[in-house]
Amino acid sequence: MFRVSVLVFGLCLFGQTALCQEVTDGSTGTITPQELAALVASLPNFLKDPESARLSKLHLDPDNQDYVCGFLNAKNGFGGYVGDQPFRYGLKNGMLITDMNTPC
Template sequence: MKTLTVVATFAIVVCCTAPATSAEFLDGTKDAIPPEILDAAVSTIIHKLRDPGSAQFQGLVMARSKVLCGFVNAKNGFGGYVGFTPFLYNPADRSASILKNHEDNEAWNELEMMVFKFTGCDTALGL
């Protein structure tokens, strides 16, 4: 009985505390991305999401500046998908940015878009 209790407790702890790091790729564009860059990008981006286990990726492309660009979709706090949002990942410094729409601050939107323009992700993603 004591062994059963220990095993059950361990299973609950592992199940409920292990971070969800899976990602779903909805098209074949990931095949053209070097695996080490893809793995690092996915890991960095999903940790910026509210529900990392729901991450969906599509439209992945390496921009002219050697930055990975694409679209990510994930669930919000209400459990619904928010829609595909542009992102970029810079392998040189392992940084990532997800383009957000700040409805009440157009200047902030323009500032975020400048990063996408500077890296070439705006053209690569057709923004």
């Protein structure tokens, strides 16, 4: 177990950002590992500090299964967390939308 922890910690230090994000409420059971991996891999394209990302309440959009919805909390340019923001991620188009009016 110690070796695995050291390996993950080491990968986080050396730029493998996909392993550093955190799902804070265990809601990954509602989406597949491939869908979670696609979402996490897209975060560096949209966030100033993608390694700080905290995801919660993940689920597929009940009206359109091509979208993962949930809440995202990440650090801003000043280093402070901004608070949970609703998001919608398109599995087919790779777009991440954070908006209070996100329809999920």
